[in-house]
Amino acid sequence: MTLLHTIALLGVAVFAISGALAAGRRHFDLLGVVVIALVTALVTATGGGTLRDILLDRHPVFWIKDTTYIYVSLIAALLTVVYARWRHPPARLILIADALGLALFSISGAQIAEHAGHGGIVAIIMGTLTGAAGGVLRDMMCAEVPLILRRGRIYATAAIVGIAIYLLLQLVIDRTLAALLGMACIAALRLGAIFWNWTLPVFSLPGDKDEQ
């Protein structure tokens, strides 16, 4: 479980960074904005895992059981705010931090669903929820269209594909290696979508032109 713990702490940290940046959008001059950045970072970092724990009836919820997660979120958010005031971060940093958070939490969410005795479709759904819910909450708090719902963009698809690859690979190779490959796959798909504008293929059927 140590690797899973490290991965969860890393996931919390990168999601906290994305939350703090999204809340602040480079203006951190008011103490109030710092408070909002910390609140948003905390919600982003813990949202997915909290939903997973409640759905799987795992109590106490992870951040109540181990408050390290809270402190890691707050410290990551605070460092982000300080850094963002000193030198403004590239606009894509939110998306990159989000991509890493998605990769880390999707696979760890799927693994926790497996630990709880579920597999296949439930592991895929629970992993996707764990990975995506924090970002959805962050985007809702910042009144943005959630990344998961932007058309043509690879988001849920990246999580679903990566988890499926992890589930298949672990049948033939070492579980830890399968998890790392699954994460790499999710991160690669999302980063490709961010940097090279990858989209999902258009498919058309006869008669498409008739509709609008």
Place this chain on the structure above:
Amino acid sequence: MTLLHTIALLGVAVFAISGALAAGRRHFDLLGVVVIALVTALVTATGGGTLRDILLDRHPVFWIKDTTYIYVSLIAALLTVVYARWRHPPARLILIADALGLALFSISGAQIAEHAGHGGIVAIIMGTLTGAAGGVLRDMMCAEVPLILRRGRIYATAAIVGIAIYLLLQLVIDRTLAALLGMACIAALRLGAIFWNWTLPVFSLPGDKDEQ
């Protein structure tokens, strides 16, 4: 419980249809939109029941316990996407599917609250939540004003009235028959609101003209 199970599967299917249609809005040419339609359908179909199970501390949550619900949602959503590409569905189909989902889930939610030993006001609230929450999540995901909050429109009222009728009728007639009549009442009120634009009565008090 077999009738309750069938009703829940039907409810999941019709809500999945409404979710897939709302997410797609007739444009299903991108694979990414299909993924969003499946995700939205799944959230719409399972949202209300999940909230009910969590509030009533029923674990495992219904779709984790019985994955048939997931497959029914996904198949209903996929068939909807295929159909919508072949022949575009009438605009009101979302509302009709939603009306049936509301009817089926409101009564089954109330019944499950009763099974858990609650009655009266808790059954009404839990039934309304079970019926309405999936649609609220769908509308939030599609950035629409939730149906339940559109002014003058009969929505929550339909669920509340139908559940109250079911609770009263079952004191005098067969429970299954009472449930079917309650559902029929909710569906009739919503469909009336959709097709004949039924609204709730305006009532006025002396002095109304003074205010705006």
Place this chain on the structure above:
Amino acid sequence: MTLLHTIALLGVAVFAISGALAAGRRHFDLLGVVVIALVTALVTATGGGTLRDILLDRHPVFWIKDTTYIYVSLIAALLTVVYARWRHPPARLILIADALGLALFSISGAQIAEHAGHGGIVAIIMGTLTGAAGGVLRDMMCAEVPLILRRGRIYATAAIVGIAIYLLLQLVIDRTLAALLGMACIAALRLGAIFWNWTLPVFSLPGDKDEQ
């Protein structure tokens, strides 16, 4: 626990008033708007406590265990609607009722987290969640930017400061008195923000002018 119970009932009532007013915005001529006002009031009044109970695995959830909370919410909302039709309430009444709800629920949420064996950071987070979540749900239902996220405005800060003061004071003075002082502090900070437009201080670092 009697004081805690009274405080929770009061909190439910004031949040129900803010929810009913926010849903109605002075137009209560349609029966449908009254239903929406009651639904919004109920969600506002019970949202924070429900989230707290689910996160802390306290079942049955408070309003399922004791339906008095439901009736108090509905009666408070109904009286608000009747009053608002008779004489339209000052625009700030929503904010004032919300400030009192925040004060009452933040401290009682923190106390319940303490009863459950948690302290420090978990009590602060749980208190803030309990106090703020109902208002966030209300604002989301009414398609407003949640109060907690309005820039520069003291909202989450008031809750956090008040809970911290309560946690510190109870080490040296009577617990009940500490709770009342914590509540007074939260209410005073929020009311100051509402009436005298208090905001949090701006702090600047060298180089601020370089950024935008």
